[in-house]
Amino acid sequence: MLTVSAIAERLGLNVVVKGDVSRTVSGCYVSDLLSDVMAHSKDDNLWITLQTHPNIVAVAVIKGIAAVILTNGRSPEAETVRKAEAEKVTIMISADGTFELAGRLYAMTKDLQP
Amino acid sequence: MAANDTLEGCFELMGGDFSNAGAASSELKSILTKLGISADIVRRAAVTAFEAEMNVIIHAVAGTMHYMIIDNTLTITLNDMGPGIESIELAMQEGYSTAPDWVREMGWGAGMGLPNIKKYADIFKIDTVVGEGTTLEIYFRLKGEKC
Numbered sequence: 001m002l003t004v005s006a007i008a009e010r011l012g013l014n015v016v017v018k019g020d021v022s023r024t025v026s027g028c029y030v031s032d033l034l035s036d037v038m039a040h041s042k043d044d045n046l047w048i049t050l051q052t053h054p055n056i057v058a059v060a061v062i063k064g065i066a067a068v069i070l071t072n073g074r075s076p077e078a079e080t081v082r083k084a085e086a087e088k089v090t091i092m093i094s095a096d097g098t099f100e101l102a103g104r105l106y107a108m109t110k111d112l113q114p
Numbered sequence: 115m116a117a118n119d120t121l122e123g124c125f126e127l128m129g130g131d132f133s134n135a136g137a138a139s140s141e142l143k144s145i146l147t148k149l150g151i152s153a154d155i156v157r158r159a160a161v162t163a164f165e166a167e168m169n170v171i172i173h174a175v176a177g178t179m180h181y182m183i184i185d186n187t188l189t190i191t192l193n194d195m196g197p198g199i200e201s202i203e204l205a206m207q208e209g210y211s212t213a214p215d216w217v218r219e220m221g222w223g224a225g226m227g228l229p230n231i232k233k234y235a236d237i238f239k240i241d242t243v244v245g246e247g248t249t250l251e252i253y254f255r256l257k258g259e260k261c
Binding site for chain 1: 143161164168224
């Protein structure tokens with residue numbers, strides 16, 4: 001079992017908005033198309049994206065996302081931070097590109113599969 | 115909740131109001147959760163509501179999202195003053211969208227909205243008049259729910 005905080009620590013992620021980081025992560029979904037995330041992400045997934053606008057918070061709430069990770073060092077917009085704080089959605093930043101971060105996460109989580 | 119009790123509510127939606135996009139659907143999700151509706155139905159209802167809400171925000175001037183629970187059925191109805199849908203057949207095709215480029219850059223307008231609603235709803239109806247607006251009715255059967 002991996003929690004959001006354990007993953008943040010192991011991957012050296014910058015936690016910009018701290019929601020419930022004790023949540024156990026069920027897996028990960030990678031997409032910048034919001035409807036694709038709506039269709040295919042699962043409860044308690046991490047979501048890796050380049051999108052930084054406030055709608056990512058609404059998608060995370062609707063889909064029960066454990067934490068959003070922005071790649072390439074991108075920062076969330078100020079309004080995104082405000083909404084994420086209000087909704088207690090964790091947002092983290094990775095200096096890695098999407099491919100590299102996803103690869104590192106895959107390596108960390110593949111042993112967790114039953 | 116007894117079988118014949120009616121529960122309903124309504125949210126107003128403003129076209130172009132991207133900063134509040136998802137607020138109505140998030141609120142609906144929380145209401146349905148509190149009613150004790152099963153997590154699977156809440157999850158599916160929230161996705162369809164959000165996709166429909168985005169369609170109003172992207173395409174219409176204004177609209178409403180209404181929900182009603184009666185006789186073990188949850189109905190979510192979206193009514194908008196919008197451009198209407200010229201071809202429902204095309205709109206139902208995954209990947210087809212009339213959304214402008216700046217909306218696509220936000221990650222919306224991928225042409226997955228109506229297909230997602232169809233995928234997650236038990237029953238889904240569209241009534242549209244070009245130049246006047248669109249009504250979506252989305253149904254979920256709650257048979258066996260504890261609400």
